Amino acid sequence: MSKVALTVNGKPVEVEVEHRTLLSTVLREALGLTGTHIGCDTSQCGACTVHLDGRVVKSCTVLAVQVQGQSVKTIEGLAPSFDASGARLHPVQQAFSECHALQCGFCTPGMIMAVTGLLQDHPQPDDQQIIHGLEGNLCRCTGYVNIIKAVKQAAQMMQA
Amino acid sequence: MYEFSYVKPASLDEAAQLLANHDDAKPLSGGMTLIPTLKQRLAQPSHLIDIAALTELRGIEVTAGQLIIGAATRHIEVATSMTVRTALPALAALASTIGDPQVRNRGTLGGSVANNDPNADYPAAVLALGATVHTQRRAIAADDFFQGVFTTAIEEGELITRIAFPLPTRAAYAKFPHPASGFAMTGVFVAETGGRVRVAVTGAGPGVFRWREAEAALADRFAAESIEALVVDPSGLNADIHAPAEYRANLMKVLASRALRAILNSSEGAVA
Known part of the structure; x- marks a missing residue:
């Protein structure tokens, strides 16, 4: 067992883990952040996508001990808290809702974290950049058309 | 996963010592192959x-006609480095097509080359460019390094420290990615360096290999038509649920032609 100190959604946390414990397990089980989903056991689906020091990673394919001292953002930490404008959702979340960019919703947290990463690198992505940027995330409902629509809407909202 | 002890050494020497002291220890870099393998309990x-994070394994620089990249450099760093994009744009383009964004943010050059997956992208670049793989013990020419499926010249306890790529006059990589994994069903890297043409193929056979017939044909005439005139024997090529050997044989020609057209149609000579 080892103690791992990290920052999760802006708050410092310390957890005691087996060396083989995955970051996704810490998030879901130790910290109760169950918005990070586990959709496969093969590192393919991307439902567990979080930001690690600002870059998208699959939290099921990172050991908790590897992220000592690093900063993790999950879907729970994405939306700003209430502000004067009353906004409750991050623009990407808002766009996913408005474009109905989900069917069963299971892949959605990972998709949204991947999209926010994509928009950092490509603030106004074209279709090819969106498709290439979401290659690590699978939607088994195959609802990709509305996801692409939502990415474009989110890009517009974030530019405004 | 089976249990293991995780250790984070402070120096390359310490890492080598740990590997020497523990027969069943494995180096962990980006972990993009190793961790999924552990999750499936295929290794213990x-x-x-x-x-x-070892500083000895990091860094990107151009010196004496070579691009030198530290083994722990992540794919995203190679893909976006202005140094790589200027000196060897085909390599930056290749790195931008590896796996998916999450994989590129973690996976490393040295990890990919040491693993030598028969469908990995980087081995094609290392072999076609005639790169040199440096370890803490020695320098290994690409032609001696790759020795078949998941097999390399690396010995127990030996760690890749950096890879030195001679700068080509012109080069391009073209791949047909597996739609789910992003691995190359087949990928072809064409490079002309110091007046010599080398063509390396990944994904099609049991490990990366040089396509000598294509090299000879391109030395004769550097054009896509030279490739299109070749006949590829599918015997010995990979066949699986994704594609029979004949399909991969055809992909070799298609992708080599695409790489050539990219070179000849572009002043930069890079293609994804």
Whole structure:
């Protein structure tokens, strides 16, 4: 067992883990952040996508001990808290809702974290950049058309 | 996963010492192959030696006609480095097509080359460019390094420290990615360096290999038509549920032609 100190959604946390414990397990089980989903056991689906020091990673394919001292953002930490404008959702979340960019919703947290990463690198992505940027995330409902629509809407909202 | 002990050494020497002291220890870099392998209980190392943050394994520089990249450099860093994009744009383009964004943010050059997956992208670049793989013990020419499926010249306890790529006059990589994994069903890297043409193929056979017939044809005439005139024997090529050997044989020609057209139609000579 080892103690791992990290920052999760802006708050410092310390957890005691087996060396083989995955970051996704810490998030879901130790910290109760169950918005990070586990959709496969093969590192393919991307439902567990979080930001690690600002870059998208699959939290099921990172050991908790590897992220000592690093900063993790999950879907729970994405939306700003209430502000004067009353906004409750991050623009990407808002766009996913408005474009109905989900069917069963299971892949959605990972998709949204991947999209926010994509928009950092490509603030106004074209279709090819969106498709290439979401290659690590699978939607088994195959609802990709509305996801692409939502990415474009989110890009517009974030530019405004 | 089976249990293991995770250790994060402070130096390359310490990492090498840990590997020497523990027969069943494995180095951990980006972990993009190793961790999924552990999750499936297909390996049972006693220790994971995390080398990803070692300063000796980092850095990108151009010196004396070579692009030198530290082994722990992540794919995203190669893909976006202005140094790589200027000196060897085909390599930056290749790195931008590896796996998916999450994989590119973690996976490393040295990890990919040491693993030598028969469908990996980087081995094609290392072999076609005639790169030199440096370890803490020696320098290994690409032609001697790759020795078949998941097999390399690396010995127990030996760690890749950096890879030196001679700068080509012109080069391009073209791949047909597996739609789910992003691995190359087949990928072809064409490079002309110091007046010599080398063509390396990944994904099609049991490990990366040089396509000598294509090299000879391109030395004769550097054009896509030279490739299109070749006949590829599918015997010995990979066949699986994704594609029979004949399909991969055809992909070799298609992708080599695409790489050539990219070179000849572009002043930069890079293609994804």
